[in-house]
Amino acid sequence: MVYTARDAAHQRLTQALEKGERLPFDLKGQTLYYMGPSPARPGQAIGAAGPTTSRRLDTYTPHLIAAGIRAMIGKGSRPPEVREAIKKYKAVYFVTIGGAGALLSKSIKQAEVIAYEDLGAEAIRRLEVKDFPAIVANDIYGGDLFEQEKAKYQRGKK
């Protein structure tokens, strides 16, 4: 089970945390999937559902990890501050296949809007996923998939 949240939801969640307001769901131990789907056709659980660019959410992420989030799924690399929070709180950052919106929708069996419905595609949805393809990009050991792999295939470094 994962919860979707993009820019607007991250902003609202962080503001709610700062103000000590009640959050729409209990963050502890949960996974955030940075995703805003296209509308589902009748009979479909969800429309196309690939990840959005994680780096836009970097400023909010350490706060949410500190508040209990333990895993995130997105695309693209994270900066040192986020990697530090991942190490400190023993969280993990997964990346999935950016742009494979149709393929990834097949891994989502159920989707339900549970908060911020007014945000449309950016609402918080609870998803039931099965056989969802994801690779660890950052973990408690401090490694970074992007740096590690780029170094292998880089040519003619100055």
Next chain:
Amino acid sequence: MRNIKASAITQAVARLCQEANFVLGEDVLAALKQALKTEESPLGREVLSRLVENAKIAQKEQLPLCQDCGTAVVFLEIGQEVHIIGDLYAAVEEGVRRGYAQGYLRKSIVNKPFSARINTKDNTPPVTHIEIVPGERLKITVMPKGAGAENTSKLAMLKPGDGRQGIIDLVVKTVDEGGGSSCPPLIIGIGIGGTAEKAMLLAKKALLRKVAEPNPDSEIAELEREILAKVNALGIGPLGFGGRTTALAVHAEVMPTHIASLPVAINLQCHSARHKEAVL
């Protein structure tokens, strides 16, 4: 003199919005399959094969290739002999509205971009570029442009002395900064010359060229080849997971410019390179 009704434009735009979102271009698909053969990184190959699979599913089930169905960028080439009956801009906008509704495409446009950012709920307004050309045809191209790669666009007003090397360095730096976030493998659109806004338009139009078709000018084609090689030497690979295929192609469009200027615009296109055209 030919009359074309605005309603015909609306219908064509609505159809093209959907087609572009569901059916990946033959040339793009071929380039991805070719990259599968040459990519050395196992993870890179895994990504490429999933992207090919994604294209198959999208077409078969009329699901968007990517959930970011983009800003509807609409290019119109209008023949001088064409007389349009009705409001052209309204017709295009209505076409986008219908296409995005009928196709269950994501509505990703907000107004008040620096304050409330309220979704317009119908993916309008589109971004429309119109050119008048000789003849009596009306050619419509719809390019759904997602924000991932679009957000890594760049414009630099280089000094003439920065020259060819300055351009190469800028493109390589821009692709490097985008990393995996711009969803490589990329098609890199470059606009050189003109003025600031013209260079950016050239860069975007460059993305409409058939993938990896070189510029007919041999000097520009040589620049395209060199940039492609340098970009692929970065090692970023598909989705930044490492590999030799960071870009599928580099397309540069060039025009004359001011004696004091060297405008260079870069518009990156992610692997979900979507555009479809129709001629009325």
